[in-house]
Amino acid sequence: MSTPSPVPAPASSRSHVWVWMVLLALAAVLGWRGWIWWRAQSAHEHAVASGTVERLDALTGRVDALRRDQRAQLQRLQQADATNRVLRDELLGIGQRAALLEASLARLADPDRHGAQALRLDETELLLMLGEQRLLIAGDLDGARRAYALASGVLEGVDDPSYLSLRQVLVQERAALDALGTEPRAAALARLDAFAQQLRMQPPPAAMDTVPANAPWWRRAFGGLVQVQPTDRAIAMHGSDRRQAELGLQIELSLARAAAERRDVDGFRQAIGRADLWLTRLWPESPALRQQRDRLQTLAALPLSLPLPTLGSTLQQLRQLRAAP
Known part of the structure; x- marks a missing residue:
């Protein structure tokens, strides 16, 4: 009996296998190529992003550098502006000084004003002002007389007839200064110092309050034990009371000075009045006390101001004449 031969596969089935195999190979190739393309595209995008970030960092650095340069330029501009303002102020000051110098030279060169005469008038005005201030502030009557005498000598060199009346006023003011005698404030201070000096040399009340020999027997017997004082005022005889009274008297004399x-006439008289009250605390009622109080009243009545209504009239008239066109 013979063996049956195998049945061959149909040709269409084998062709389908080959087709699927080709398709699978083609799909694998396409997948591999797509994966390679994706990898390349991802790398490209990453490179592009990295480049963008680097460019942004570079741009940020350049912007910061530009801002720093801008701030530096702004500071330099501000410094240049401040320098220009200083230079402008200096130029203005130089221009003003130049204008003043030109005006001074024009006044000196003006034939109508006579430069030498203007200088003499300036010197006269300065001497008159110095004399007045020395008299009013320092009480230096002799210094004021010397200053007025120098002003008179300088004014004699001015040959302008319009200043003739000024010389007459100066002569009258000098005559009033010569007739003044002693400056009132200096005289009051000298008499006040003499009073204070004499008061310090005066003996204490105990040395003055001795019992006379012809006093009654009870006064001679009990004069050293019993002291009689007025009821309206207490006299500081010993210890701290007398020292305080003496200190108060010296303070009031210093205030008067x-x-x-x-x-200050009012302040001077008030201080003298308070010193009189302290004097009654230091000395008992006696002719010596009345004499000292009379001296204080005389001091309080002394004038302190200058009885010179013409003081400064020459200086005022000189300024009016020079200010006139």
């Missing part, structure tokens, strides 16, 4: 220095 300070008021006289500034020509």
